[in-house]
Amino acid sequence: MSSTSYRSSRSLDTKQLSFEDVVMTGLAKDGGLFLPSQVPHLSPETINSWKDLTFQELAFNVLRLYIKDQEIPDADLKSLVEKSYSTFRSKDVTPIKLIDEKKSLYLLELFHGPTYAFKDVALQFVGNLFEYFLTRKNAGKSGEDRDTITVVGATSGDTGSAAIYGLRGKKDVSVFILYPTGRISPIQEEQMTTVEDKNVHTLSVKGTFDDCQDIVKQIFGDAEFNSKYHVGAVNSINWARILAQMTYYFYSYFQLLKAEGENSKVRYVVPSGNFGDILAGYYAKEMGLPIDKLIIATNENDILDRFLKSGTYEKFSPEVEVKEVKATYSPAMDILISSNFERLLWYLIRDTIAEGDDIKAGKELNSWMQQLKETGSVTAPKAVVDAAKKDFDSERVSDEVTVETIKQVYAENPDNYVIDPHTAVGVQTAFRNIAKDSDSDSNIRYISLSTAHPAKFSEVVNKALNGFDGYSFEKDVLPEELKALALKEKRIKLIDEASLEKVKGAIIEELSK
Numbered sequence: 265m266s267s268t269s270y271r272s273s274r275s276l277d278t279k280q281l282s283f284e285d286v287v288m289t290g291l292a293k294d295g296g297l298f299l300p301s302q303v304p305h306l307s308p309e310t311i312n313s314w315k316d317l318t319f320q321e322l323a324f325n326v327l328r329l330y331i332k333d334q335e336i337p338d339a340d341l342k343s344l345v346e347k348s349y350s351t352f353r354s355k356d357v358t359p360i361k362l363i364d365e366k367k368s369l370y371l372l373e374l375f376h377g378p379t380y381a382f383k384d385v386a387l388q389f390v391g392n393l394f395e396y397f398l399t400r401k402n403a404g405k406s407g408e409d410r411d412t413i414t415v416v417g418a419t420s421g422d423t424g425s426a427a428i429y430g431l432r433g434k435k436d437v438s439v440f441i442l443y444p445t446g447r448i449s450p451i452q453e454e455q456m457t458t459v460e461d462k463n464v465h466t467l468s469v470k471g472t473f474d475d476c477q478d479i480v481k482q483i484f485g486d487a488e489f490n491s492k493y494h495v496g497a498v499n500s501i502n503w504a505r506i507l508a509q510m511t512y513y514f515y516s517y518f519q520l521l522k523a524e525g526e527n528s529k530v531r532y533v534v535p536s537g538n539f540g541d542i543l544a545g546y547y548a549k550e551m552g553l554p555i556d557k558l559i560i561a562t563n564e565n566d567i568l569d570r571f572l573k574s575g576t577y578e579k580f581s582p583e584v585e586v587k588e589v590k591a592t593y594s595p596a597m598d599i600l601i602s603s604n605f606e607r608l609l610w611y612l613i614r615d616t617i618a619e620g621d622d623i624k625a626g627k628e629l630n631s632w633m634q635q636l637k638e639t640g641s642v643t644a645p646k647a648v649v650d651a652a653k654k655d656f657d658s659e660r661v662s663d664e665v666t667v668e669t670i671k672q673v674y675a676e677n678p679d680n681y682v683i684d685p686h687t688a689v690g691v692q693t694a695f696r697n698i699a700k701d702s703d704s705d706s707n708i709r710y711i712s713l714s715t716a717h718p719a720k721f722s723e724v725v726n727k728a729l730n731g732f733d734g735y736s737f738e739k740d741v742l743p744e745e746l747k748a749l750a751l752k753e754k755r756i757k758l759i760d761e762a763s764l765e766k767v768k769g770a771i772i773e774e775l776s777k
């Protein structure tokens with residue numbers, strides 16, 4: 265069974281859209297996120313028959329379930345997949361690595377793409393997909409008649425560079441990336457601002473990631489701007505991002521079973537912010553991949569952990585005095601409003617209080633989102649929270665413990681393995697879960713997602729490891745390619761206030777040059 269038509273999470277009618285519409289539109293006009301209302305379910309036999317496939321073959325199979333072959337024929341989809349993963353430095357694309365033999369904890373290394381973060385897995389594909397659809401639309405057209413797209417994205421560090429590397433130099437595409445001034449690492453800023461392609465623009469916005477994301481969503485909601493400039497999304501509001509991320513759950517599951525035996529019970533730990541990465545795991549589980557649990561790992565910006573524990577989705581815990589997003593050692597997860605959580609809420613609502621009715625689910629979700637906007641908080645009924653707890657668990661990890669975890673993994677690993685602070689939040693979450701497991705749980709295995717290369721976060725990594733004899737960031741961690749960035753000229757455009765009008769002004773000015 266496949267699922268190749270889509271609806272908005274806030275839609276109150278039965279209208280369905282195609283994959284191409286959904287990818288090129290990004291965010292629904294009603295402010296909702298696109299989702300397939302039916303998730304395809306695979307039989308255990310089908311899943312088993314996929315176990316020896318390469319990453320690329322698996323990617324093709326997963327994508328095929330969600331994209332009609334009339335929209336992208338087999339041969340074209342195959343070549344999109346091949347092209348997207350030919351840029352990775354690992355033949356496995358996303359290999360797993362055992363980091364603690366005793367505890368059976370594996371890391372899923374997602375940082376072997378061009379910008380050294382998990383976003384490349386989806387954004388190399390999304391970039392090629394935009395190009396594919398635009399080339400087809402523009403066949404035989406010239407000048408003003410050509411369709412164009414203005415990609416507007418928000419980043420807390422990694423999406424921005426991955427989007428830029430996925431879209432640089434692509435015909436008919438302009439890219440604008442907003443990032444919070446001073447809240448991303450120096451290498452992340454260098455990755456984004458040293459790209460010379462004329463279609464790439466970075467805007468350093470005085471504010472937080474949430475401000476940047478909010479401005480991006482307002483731009484999508486601005487009908488006049490949108491119809492003139494054809495705004496496109498690279499953030500995980502774009503369904504294609506979630507879809508492309510599903511592959512590595514399947515691939516790592518099969519790799520783990522080969523290493524540990526067929527009886528293993530597999531739990532995934534996912535360092536989370538915007539909830540896109542773990543949502544891909546939720547879809548894989550719903551499709552039939554036998555994932556025992558999905559564990560959300562948050563830093564001190566812990567809205568997701570608090571929701572699972574209390575049922576209330578609110579930006580700040582009532583106990584905190586300073587009501588603003590905290591700048592942590594894992595900055596890419598400094599997010600308070602988690603875009604993709606809306607997609608999960610839709611399924612949870614539909615399958616509980618909306619009794620399987622898509623329209624009722626949209627109506628209920630609409631009112632929750634309205635309440636969240638107006639009061640900053642929404643409380644879910646027990647049935648919804650219980651449904652979430654069937655699939656998810658969560659932990660919150662402080663900065664101090666993040667540093668300790670980087671140290672511990674380095675010290676305990678025979679090859680002095682270095683992890684980045686986001687990965688450390690996941691690893692610590694796995695350690696805590698392993699400590700809770702009883703002897704009868706000896707077949708449980710954890711796969712913790714390693715979401716970025718440690719070279720991107722030198723300050724925290726050095727804080728953790730500088731005291732170790734023989735440790736050298738330059739020698740042991742920093743790849744030559746990233747070293748070279750420091751010598752390049754940066755192009756930075758400052759936006760001195762988190763203002764929709766100022767961002768729109770900057771975009772219009774650049775496009776009119």
Ligand SMILES: Cc1ncc(COP(=O)(O)O)c(C=O)c1O
Nearest residue numbers: 422536537538539540541596715
């Ligand atoms: C390194 C890193 N880890 C984890 C995350 C969180 O992922 P998600 O936003 O999909 O929850 C991000 C940003 O998205 C990231 O850049």
Ligand SMILES: N[C@@H](CCOP(=O)(O)O)C(=O)O
Nearest residue numbers: 419420421422423499500596
């Ligand atoms: N952590 C992200 C924030 C944006 O998330 P996205 O997955 O919705 O693009 C980043 O690094 O930019």
